[in-house]
Amino acid sequence: MTDRSSIGEAGAAESGLPARVCVVGAGVIGAAWAARWALCGVDVNVADPSRTTAQRVGATLHAATAAWERLGLREMAPLGEVACAGVVDDAVGDAVLVHECVPERVEIKQAVYAEIEAAAAPDAVIASSTSGIRPSELQAHMKHPERLVVAHPFNPVYLLPLVEVVGGSRTSERTIERAMGWLSAAGMSPLRVRSEIDGFVADRLLEALWREALWLVHDGVATVAEIDDVMRLGFGLRWAQMGVFQTYATAGGEGGFRHFIEHFGPALQQPWTKLTDVPELTPEFIATLIAQSDEQSGDQPVAELCAARDRNLVDLLLALEANDWGAGRSLAALREQLAHQG
Ligand SMILES: NC(=O)c1ccc[n+]([C@@H]2O[C@H](COP(=O)([O-])OP(=O)(O)OC[C@H]3O[C@@H](n4cnc5c(N)ncnc54)[C@H](O)[C@@H]3O)[C@@H](O)[C@H]2O)c1
Known part of the structure; x- marks a missing residue:
């Protein structure tokens, strides 16, 4: 090296x-x-x-x-x-x-x-x-x-x-x-x-989601694979190109974010989430999580998962660059920086 x-x-x-x-x-x-x-x-x-x-x-x-x-x-x-x-x-x-x-x-x-x-x-x-x-x-x-x-x-x-x-x-x-x-x-x-x-900022957001995901598995509401599908087939796709606030602005129809917050804001009062409660990571619960995670990945080694992750991220970044949007703008700036340097 x-x-x-x-x-x-x-x-x-x-x-x-x-x-x-x-x-x-x-x-x-x-x-x-x-x-x-x-x-x-x-x-x-x-x-x-x-x-x-x-x-x-x-x-x-x-x-x-x-x-x-x-x-x-x-x-x-x-x-x-x-x-x-x-x-x-x-x-x-x-x-x-x-x-x-x-x-x-x-x-x-x-x-x-x-x-x-x-x-x-x-x-x-x-x-x-x-x-x-x-x-x-x-x-x-x-x-x-x-x-x-x-x-x-x-x-x-x-x-x-x-x-x-x-x-x-x-x-x-x-x-x-x-x-x-x-x-x-x-x-x-x-x-x-x-x-x-x-x-x-980021881990505050991630931890809130991570806790909820653990509770849903803990309570037998969804499996590890089902939770990941909820994200990657649904709102996770949106988050890669618009964050939570801009996504909700589009969810408000013609009225934009103002309509969205008026329409869905009151739902925040309903006790949907477990917020800062953390399920106890008992050996049994950890074993359940690992078993479901292993089943989700099948016999794909981590190195293969990382390679798939990188391929997907590269194509996503290129698409966003072509659309002059979000992380694609960071990629365009890097390309310009390297061209300038070369
Ligand atoms: N893994 C992630 O997704 C992630 C993301 C962002 C930030 N971080 C942060 O990055 C840091 C490292 O996390 P990681 O996931 O790479 O951990 P890791 O366990 O993969 O790597 C830690 C490395 O530190 C080495 N090490 C231990 N003591 C050392 C010492 N005294 N001198 C030199 N090297 C030593 C170990 O040999 C090991 O290779 C942590 O603070 C973590 O919170 C991790």
């Missing part, structure tokens, strides 16, 4: 891209961050103690490259070099941006920040991929807390443009601006979250 040509540092800087990125923790998310940056022509150093890191990062880069080929983006920038190391110290080097992608536990993340700070330049930005831990908590014991920011991406990171950017009470404005600039240059659409809350 280290034989790839890399764009020169000046080229990267001129394009608004970071000269070098480091990824600490190369699981599902870290490996995919590494792939996105490499595909944009940026050199990436990866640190992860796992013995299978190079294999995992290589497989993710392979999948991401195939997806970018189908998007017609692959040849637009030379691949950045990806180098894997076992320890943080060997990987941070002169990276200006360090993605922290270790497991979702505060104490693990804080210990990793101490390792990164011992090796990194004082103003290197540390961007946590946390799904919902507040940055003020993450930065509590840092020497330079002003350089910690949350950059919460969505899986697969090399295809989905959204990244939530959240600052903590001690994060500097400069850190947020630098992170937003770099992420935009990598073809992402960073959303600066206005207030620091647990779960940010």
